[in-house]
Each structure stands twice: as structure tokens, then as C-alpha cells.
Amino acid sequence: MPLAASAPSLTASPLLFFPRLVEWQRRHGRSGLPWQGTRDPYRVWLSEIMLQQTQVTTVLGYYSRFLERFPDVRTLAAAPQEAVLALWSGLGYYSRARNLHRCAQAVVEQWGGAFPASAEQLQTLPGIGRSTAAAIAAFCFGERISILDGNVKRVLSRLLAFDGDLATLAQERRLWALAQDLLPAAPSHDEMVAWTQGLMDLGSSLCSRSKPDCAACPGTGLCLASAQARTGEFPVRTRKLKRSTVEWWWLLLRRPDGAVWLERRPAEGIWAGLYSLPTYGSRAEGLAAFGGEPALRQEHETLRHTLTHRDLVLRPLELDWSAALQEAPGSACAAPGLWVQHQSDLDLGLPAPLRSLLERLLPA
DNA sequence: GACGCGTGGCA
DNA sequence: TTGCCAAGCGT
Known part of the structure; x- marks a missing residue:
């Protein structure tokens, strides 16, 4: 060369x-x-x-x-x-x-x-x-x-020793x-x-975040960060993620035949448009919606699920669904939904933790 | 301009 | 455990 x-x-x-x-x-x-x-x-x-x-x-x-x-x-x-x-x-x-x-x-x-x-x-x-x-x-x-993208930001910010803060749009445009x-x-x-x-x-x-292999890199001799032994300083990005915890009560409404009621989530927000369990912000609120304590069959183990900006604490409550009450819970939930009885019914848009839960609860 | 939006891998 | 990050976009 x-x-x-x-x-x-x-x-x-x-x-x-x-x-x-x-x-x-x-x-x-x-x-x-x-x-x-x-x-x-x-x-x-x-x-x-x-x-x-x-x-x-x-x-x-x-x-x-x-x-x-x-x-x-x-x-x-x-x-x-x-x-x-x-x-x-x-x-x-x-x-x-x-x-x-x-x-x-x-x-x-x-x-x-x-x-x-x-x-x-x-x-x-x-x-x-x-x-x-x-x-x-x-x-x-x-x-x-x-x-x-994220890879290119790392490669080029090192190559050029670009120290602009990529959390800001202006610096991102500069690098672009x-x-x-x-x-x-x-x-x-x-x-x-x-x-x-x-x-x-x-x-x-080679140009990984923690341990770049500069010796094998095609940028050898061109890369300013490598030449200055400063690869760890790039890219610069000050934005910090702040994550908060949210507690959701999930209702597992069970028909006598074992089927579980799913409802479609709203068109905006977390898991928009996916099917999920009826979700409430408190235990009392969830129970009150479907017959209260007498209907409570089982409190399942709490699930924890991490999203980008939320730590979800999911508390599934299993309730007996008496067909005598209503034909489908949807009218009570004011949400469209469906019953799922077997794992083969799960060909649906489901959040990852719910799919995992239902695959454990429903028979094949 | 800053934040909301999923999940899995990795140190 | 915790935080960061990955072939970002929409608002």
C-alpha cells in the first residue's frame, strides 16, 4: 500500500x-x-x-x-x-x-x-x-x-475523529x-x-464498540481515532435513556373449556394493534371489571418485561368466565377480541411475553 | 429537537 | 443486575 x-x-x-x-x-x-x-x-x-x-x-x-x-x-x-x-x-x-x-x-x-x-x-x-x-x-x-445508521456512525466518527454530539440532529447532518x-x-x-x-x-x-480490531481494518493508516488511540471516544452521544416502571394487571379470562380471551390493543402506544390480555392499572380495577374476587381462580407468577423506555411488571390474574354473564367479554371491555383455546390459535400479532405465557398455558 | 417505540445479545 | 446497543422512523 x-x-x-x-x-x-x-x-x-x-x-x-x-x-x-x-x-x-x-x-x-x-x-x-x-x-x-x-x-x-x-x-x-x-x-x-x-x-x-x-x-x-x-x-x-x-x-x-x-x-x-x-x-x-x-x-x-x-x-x-x-x-x-x-x-x-x-x-x-x-x-x-x-x-x-x-x-x-x-x-x-x-x-x-x-x-x-x-x-x-x-x-x-x-x-x-x-x-x-x-x-x-x-x-x-x-x-x-x-x-x-448506527454502524456507519461508529465507523465514520472514528475514521474522521468526528467529535460532534450525534444526539443532536445538527451534528448528525454534519456527519451525513x-x-x-x-x-x-x-x-x-x-x-x-x-x-x-x-x-x-x-x-x-472489526469496528466494534468495545474492542475494535484496528490492525485488521481497511482503515489502517487513515483512521484518525485509531492513529491517536482514541477509538473509545467515538462516537460521541450524550443522550441518556430514562426508563420508568409500569405495573399492569393482565386478566386471563378462562372459559370452562379452557379458552382465553384476547383483545386488540389501541392503534397507538405500546404494542399498538397487537392482541393482548385485558389490561388494567390496578388489581382492584381489573377484578371489578369481571365479577370481582369470587371469579378469581389464580394469581399467576409476576412477569417482568423490558421495553426501550419502560420496565413492565405484568401481573396475570386468572378469572373464571361464566358464559351466563355475556356472550363475549368484548362488550364489557369495549374492545374487539377473540377466544384462543389451543397453541395453534396463536397465529396472531402478540407481544413477546404474552406469546411466551400462552404457549405455557394453552394445550398444543 | 427530543421522545416514543420491542426485543435480544452482550459486557 | 444494569445499561448499552443493533441495517431508524415518525411526530
């Missing part, structure tokens, strides 16, 4: 990173993932949405099943939202699934069933933000445009502009694919 490793310049040297990373990706990057090796915008889009804030190993279990059920954008657009949520169940961030569904309908109705071919147009669609639009445009259309500046004037489609994939591959392997 004819490279001056001693005094990397802020202006010229970073441009050498592009060919280095492209070459590294082709030799050492990930290949063979189910969504790689295609330029079909539908498949790339689906993978990008699933991979938002979600690790590759988690997505692997969902992607193929989803494609099998919804092989193209028209099939997805024509499906009921519930069917989409059912296949998304357990993947989290369910607004992604709702927006995915809306996006498919927009592609069919506004674009004749073909995804638009530029990042600018892609970004107008529901659930497709700046980074996802760039990823689809780069992978599928070879557009000269940069992504900026720098990312765009790293691109050559006229990259080929194949180069844009390798570069985009390479940024993510590098960030998820």
Missing part, C-alpha cells in the same frame, strides 16, 4: 477509504444473506425495514417466512393488517409493520406496483427514512448516496454530509453495493 501512514490529512486521505473498504468488503464482508445478491427493491426494502434497530440473527428467522407468505408488494398490499402483524410478532417496533403495510399500498396505488428508483422519492414513502431510502437506492439502483463526501465522483453500481454493505459489515465486526 503506497500510503503515508504517518500523517493522514483530513482532506485528501479519507478519499482512499472508499476503494479500501470496497475491496475489503468483497474479500471479507458478509455475503450469502437471504437479502443479498438481489436488486429486487421489494426484497431489499423488506430486509432494510426488518433490520432497523434489529440484529441480523434475529431477522433471519423472520425474513424468509415473511417472503413466503407475501412474495411481492401486491400480495402484501392486499393483505389485512392483522396478517402482517402476525408475521411480525416478536420482532418488535410494530410501527414498522404497520408502515410496511401502508408503504406497500402506496407503492401499488401511487407507483403502479414498482418502487420509485431514487432515494428522494423512496423517502416519501411510509417507514422509509433517509438512511433506509439511501440503502435501497444504493443497493438496487447504484445511486451515489450514503447511508448513516461528510459521509457523502467520502464517495468518489462516479462510483459504479457494484462499488456502491460493496461500499454500503462494507460500512455495515465493518461496523458490525
